[in-house]
Amino acid sequence: xxxxxxxxxxxxxxxxxxxxxxxxxxxxxxxxxxxxxxxxxxxxxxxxxxxxxxxxxxxxxxxxxxxxxxxxxxxxxxxxxxxxxxxxxxxxxxxxxxx
Amino acid sequence: xxxxxxxxxxxxxxxxxxxxxxxxxxxxxxxxxxxxxxxxxxxxxxxxxxxxxxxxxxxxxxxxxxxxxxxxxxxxxxxxxxxxxxxxxxxxxxxxxxxxxxxxxxxxxxxxxxxxxxxxxxxxxxxxxxxxxxxxxxxxxxxxx
Numbered sequence: 001x002x003x004x005x006x007x008x009x010x011x012x013x014x015x016x017x018x019x020x021x022x023x024x025x026x027x028x029x030x031x032x033x034x035x036x037x038x039x040x041x042x043x044x045x046x047x048x049x050x051x052x053x054x055x056x057x058x059x060x061x062x063x064x065x066x067x068x069x070x071x072x073x074x075x076x077x078x079x080x081x082x083x084x085x086x087x088x089x090x091x092x093x094x095x096x097x098x099x
Numbered sequence: 100x101x102x103x104x105x106x107x108x109x110x111x112x113x114x115x116x117x118x119x120x121x122x123x124x125x126x127x128x129x130x131x132x133x134x135x136x137x138x139x140x141x142x143x144x145x146x147x148x149x150x151x152x153x154x155x156x157x158x159x160x161x162x163x164x165x166x167x168x169x170x171x172x173x174x175x176x177x178x179x180x181x182x183x184x185x186x187x188x189x190x191x192x193x194x195x196x197x198x199x200x201x202x203x204x205x206x207x208x209x210x211x212x213x214x215x216x217x218x219x220x221x222x223x224x225x226x227x228x229x230x231x232x233x234x235x236x237x238x239x240x241x242x243x244x
Binding site for chain 1: 159208
């Protein structure tokens with residue numbers, strides 16, 4: 001997994017890449033959580049993530065809940081078809097902010 | 100969940116992997132290659148790979164929870180006979196108590212507890228069998244193609 005972060009005002013956009021499994025979740029958290037802790041709104045762009053398992057879904061849930069606690073917002077953007085299918089299987093499409 | 104598929108041949112293939120999180124990608128690659136040979140369509144292939152990866156992850160995460168630096172191997176065996184797909188997992192970790200293998204309720208939104216749900220949702224049957232020596236755990240997932 002690789003990533004890139006861009007900043008615009010109080011919003012950070014995190015572009016993740018590759019396959020997100022249990023081996024990659026700590027890396028993803030290390031990128032996303034400090035931004036939320038710093039009070040940033042976070043756009044999580046998943047257009048280049050072609051595979052995500054339950055560990056990756058846990059990162060989305062944890063990030064979403066952390067943003068709620070901190071009074072910021074996490075938006076999950078440009079989700080690939082294969083990842084959207086997993087999100088929908090977990091019935092999280094109404095919980096997460098998807099765009 | 101179902102997808103149309105054409106499994107045109109009987110097939111059996113197995114491979115050993117170190118019980119490490121870094122092996123999960125290799126497990127997926129192995130399964131994708133086998134499913135290519137079986138000409139399983141992309142949608143179903145994605146689901147099957149997810150179910151298999153979740154089962155392998157459970158071995159790393161749960162069966163080897165107390166022994167994360169182990170150099171043990173787990174074996175994944177994919178077979179297809181008369182369009183019935185069988186995926187078997189063998190490991191020598193802590194014995195699994197099938198009664199305790201439960202997923203979280205979907206409306207109890209919290210991290211974790213979804214891997215088993217995905218496996219059950221995708222596969223037709225999930226069975227924990229007695230592991231024959233040298234194995235301790237033997238999980239079998241099946242799906243009619």
